[in-house]
Amino acid sequence: MPKPSPRLAEVLKTTRISPSIQRIHLGGEELNAFPTVTPGAYIKLMFDLNGRPLTSAGEKGNFAMRTYTVNSVNPDKPEITVDMVLHATDGLTGPAAAWAVNAQIGDKIMIAGPGTSKGLSESYDWVLLAGDLTALPSIRNHLASLPKDAKGYAVISIEHNDDIVSLETPEAVDVIWEIKSSLTETISSLTWHEGQPAVWIACEFSDMRNIRRWLKDEKSLPHEQLYISSYWKKGRSEDQHKIDKRQDSEAYAKALAES
Template sequence: MNKKKIRNLKVINKQKISLNMIRVTLGGSSLNDFTDNEIGGYVKLIFEDKNKDKSLMRPYTIRKFRSKEQEIDIDFAIHDKDIGYASLWAKNVKLGEEIQLTGPGSKSMFDLSCKWFFLVGDMSALPAISVNIEALNDDYIGYAVIEVLSEEDKQLIKKPKNFIIHWVINPEPWKKNTKLLEKVLTIKWYNFTPFVWVACEFSNMKVLRNFFKNTKNIPKENIYISSYWKSGLNQEEHKIIKKKDSKNNF
């Protein structure tokens, strides 16, 4: 499949699934080569920057895919602080409007040979976390620590019976804080090595990476960790510091 292929889609549906998250359904015949395996992968939405006469691309997780209808669902976290191109588009878009995207890109899944899992993320990672948890059967155990803006942003996630989800409420995630780490530190660990999956704001990612890598000594092959955004920076600026940081860390 050509991951760089430009696909032209229409907005089929739009719904508010929590206080600060909107789900946009996109559909069209250009999804005819997608498969159910694409759920959890990502697409890159293409926006025109009229001020700079160029296109901007924003990656988003494929939350759901319906092959018969040729539709994908994409969830957008919405808040009024430093709202970006994609969130602003999702907030204002009308049914029938068109958008271009590329993909699908690979999934940030975890190693199912591990006995237990530890997932940590904020609302930007909630769609990916949800997909990962929903892929597990009842043989798996573990924890997820998820930061959301409000109590009304908690979501029902289909999970294994012995998998525990902890919600952290932070109405101002763009301000420097350690709320995710504080909750992570309260979790009782099992007596064997987990697979750790982390995605959140850049500064919080660095703190969590240090904890899992240096305090808990999680080996490289047992961890996926990424920043999805950085407070105060746009996506292009974030990509620059993310690339620089990755050269010195796994």
């Protein structure tokens, strides 16, 4: 199936919903055909190499793309929202975070996608969802789609108390907000429920590798019950992280085949 062509989107609204998150509402005529998406779906915001948003599919030259989870879709408007974490390293942000902070109503930007990611296993006794703020939209949407009798955990690492948001969740799923603490340590300290879990985790690259190792070595979790991914890596751009992620995935697949 061919990839959908990039679309021109317009900023309808922008709101700082927490100290670390800017919510951008995108609309425009070219989103009329935006498809229904599943939890974990994402779009790519398109920038030129100077960090300026692309505003035309006909613009030539190299460009950069930054990936963000689709937070919500309203096909009737049409409107999609993305929650953009305002990462900074030594006071400097990347092009997407800088754009998110300064975006104004009426601003235009090209977007690509949507793309999809692996969801929860279809067969499970309980769930474990975990991640940092970059994964919060996916975790929120997975929680909202769970059956009412689901049980388990949702562990979310945040930077500030004010980053805590309201989540629609089954009564027996415990939501754990961890402020500036180790996601690996929190997950490994959980009381493991009986039965087979469906595990969905997305976070920083080093955290992902530590958690993946623990799930394999300590819990012997079957691969089909697990989705785990790094959404970013400290000190690396998205393009650099993409290379690291591919190399890690190839090495991990080889290790699994040899084990």
